[in-house]
Amino acid sequence: MAEFLQHCANAMILGGxxxxxxxxxxxxxxxxxxxxxxxxELYTFGAYMAFMLAGLFAFNFFVSLVLAALLGVALGxxxxxxxxxxxxxxxxDTTMLVMIGAGIALQASEQLVWGGVAKSVPNPFPTAPLTxxxxxxxxxxxxxxxxxxxxxxxxxxxxxxxxxxxxMRATFQDPDTAALMGVNIRVMYTMTFALGSGLAAxxxxxxxxxxxxxxxxxxxxxxKAFAIVILGGLGNIPGAVxxxxxxxxxxxxxxGYVSSGYRDAMGFLLIIAVLIVRPRGLFAAKERIG
Amino acid sequence: xxxxxGISVRYGRIPALRRVSLEVGEGELVTLIxxxxxxxxxxxxxxxxxLPLAEGSITFDGxxxxxxxxRTILDLGIAHCPEGRRVFPQLSVRENLEMGAYRRRDRxxxxxxxxxxxxxxxxxxxxxxxxxxxxSGGEQQMLAxxxxxxxxxxxxxxxxxSLGLAPNLVEQTFAIVSDIRREGTTVLMVEQxxxxxxxxxxxxxxxxxxxxxxHGTGRAMLANDHIxxxxxxx
Numbered sequence: 001m002a003e004f005l006q007h008c009a010n011a012m013i014l015g016g017x018x019x020x021x022x023x024x025x026x027x028x029x030x031x032x033x034x035x036x037x038x039x040x041e042l043y044t045f046g047a048y049m050a051f052m053l054a055g056l057f058a059f060n061f062f063v064s065l066v067l068a069a070l071l072g073v074a075l076g077x078x079x080x081x082x083x084x085x086x087x088x089x090x091x092x093d094t095t096m097l098v099m100i101g102a103g104i105a106l107q108a109s110e111q112l113v114w115g116g117v118a119k120s121v122p123n124p125f126p127t128a129p130l131t132x133x134x135x136x137x138x139x140x141x142x143x144x145x146x147x148x149x150x151x152x153x154x155x156x157x158x159x160x161x162x163x164x165x166x167x168m169r170a171t172f173q174d175p176d177t178a179a180l181m182g183v184n185i186r187v188m189y190t191m192t193f194a195l196g197s198g199l200a201a202x203x204x205x206x207x208x209x210x211x212x213x214x215x216x217x218x219x220x221x222x223x224k225a226f227a228i229v230i231l232g233g234l235g236n237i238p239g240a241v242x243x244x245x246x247x248x249x250x251x252x253x254x255x256g257y258v259s260s261g262y263r264d265a266m267g268f269l270l271i272i273a274v275l276i277v278r279p280r281g282l283f284a285a286k287e288r289i290g
Numbered sequence: 291x292x293x294x295x296g297i298s299v300r301y302g303r304i305p306a307l308r309r310v311s312l313e314v315g316e317g318e319l320v321t322l323i324x325x326x327x328x329x330x331x332x333x334x335x336x337x338x339x340x341l342p343l344a345e346g347s348i349t350f351d352g353x354x355x356x357x358x359x360x361r362t363i364l365d366l367g368i369a370h371c372p373e374g375r376r377v378f379p380q381l382s383v384r385e386n387l388e389m390g391a392y393r394r395r396d397r398x399x400x401x402x403x404x405x406x407x408x409x410x411x412x413x414x415x416x417x418x419x420x421x422x423x424x425x426s427g428g429e430q431q432m433l434a435x436x437x438x439x440x441x442x443x444x445x446x447x448x449x450x451x452s453l454g455l456a457p458n459l460v461e462q463t464f465a466i467v468s469d470i471r472r473e474g475t476t477v478l479m480v481e482q483x484x485x486x487x488x489x490x491x492x493x494x495x496x497x498x499x500x501x502x503x504x505h506g507t508g509r510a511m512l513a514n515d516h517i518x519x520x521x522x523x524x
Binding site: 182 | 338339340359360361364365369370372376378379380381385388389390392393437441
């Protein structure tokens with residue numbers, strides 16, 4: 001029983017960051033329809049920025065987190081402005097190839113700047129785990145979960161309860177008609193991509209003190225983010241959150257009770273199983289016709 | 291009020307409009323008739339700023355709006371109710387109406403206008419929280435019209451408002467367009483149903499192959515031999 005609860009706690013914490021990655025990508029891939037191969041690199045970028053700010057410059061950890069997220073937003077805006085805006089209306093193959101190239105270029109740049117040796121971000125919390133009944137959790141992990149949950153709520157509110165969020169949804173349902181309503185759709189495209197990128201960057205920055213930071217850390221994460229988005233149904237924000245937690249639970253329990261060597265495989269097996277039964281994901285957004 | 295002067299539009303290298311000129315005076319109801327592919331929708335989309343002009347000019351109240359972004363043209367008072375209704379399917383009815391008022395900052399005025407839309411279209415009030423994509427075709431058309439009116443336009447461009455509607459709804463839709471004009475809003479309407487369009491309009495333009503072939507008052511156009519043969523089945 002104690003072991004079971006410990007796995008649950010671990011899965012919740014992992015699920016929070018998966019959910020952040022998932023909603024960032026569901027915005028870009030599910031709603032903007034850009035097959036975004038830079039998502040994992042933005043995650044890596046966020047982690048390196050946290051390392052640079054909190055580790056090298058010895059900034060306050062929390063300030064570093066915020067700055068890393070903002071830098072991620074800026075990098076995302078730059079990618080959209082320079083690479084994607086000229087390709088609006090181009091076919092998906094062209095966009096996909098450009099994004100693969102951008103992903104490779106970003107990863108190579110990380111390697112060039114930081115070298116291949118893994119870094120770690122200093123942990124601002126006490127390292128002694130908190131013990132709650134049979135479960136013990138490092139304080140940093142609780143902090144990560146708390147921030148993730150707050151961001152998920154804030155983000156849901158932004159998309160569903162604000163004028164900006166409404167304009168974003170309208171833009172991706174029907175760009176021409178949104179333009180007729182007076183929406184500056186170029187700005188919406190840039191902001192949406194930047195926001196999704198910022199979410200990936202903060203996920204990387206949050207996990208910096210827990211895992212190590214290295215240039216290819218984003219590869220597996222990007223694959224998992226795609227899996228989460230597909231699992232939750234393309235463009236479905238609550239679906240991506242649930243998908244993130246489902247993936248985390250399956251990985252954690254698969255690793256705990258079946259074999260830890262198959263941790264990463266478990267999630268993908270789940271996705272194959274789900275897609276056989278529900279090809280549009282667990283919670284495909286209803287009414288897709290435009 | 292609106293003056294379109296010799297505009298041409300191309301899709302790639304294919305000309306879609308060739309030196310189209312037309313005028314809409316304050317308070318008028320003007321219609322554009324013609325067959326599929328004659329350039330009616332293209333004309334409206336060029337006026338709204340969705341398509342770049344290859345040549346020609348468009349002025350509204352004497353101000354050039356050629357190649358201005360759609361939001362600027364909307365701000366000057368031109369709303370566009372697009373072909374095929376084009377409601378935002380996953381937005382609620384209320385959100386669709388709010389999108390119509392997207393550029394407005396006067397919250398109280400927007401709320402009052404929304405009330406007026408509910409009086410005019412009570413079905414929208416019943417469906418307020420529903421996703422617009424789940425409405426019937428007739429309800430979607432009412433929503434699209436209400437959404438266009440939410441910007442408080444002085445000129446509304448209607449693109450085939452009767453398309454795909456049941457006969458009783460077609461009549462109802464034309465009645466609404468006439469009402470809107472009677473209340474003082476100028477209307478430029480594209481319509482394939484030439485007979486109905488010519489009956490209700492002040493003046494009309496006939497487009498063929500991307501160019502204006504005939505124009506005149508509705509009555510004169512109804513009596514025109516060519517129009518009778520080709521468009522009125524006479």
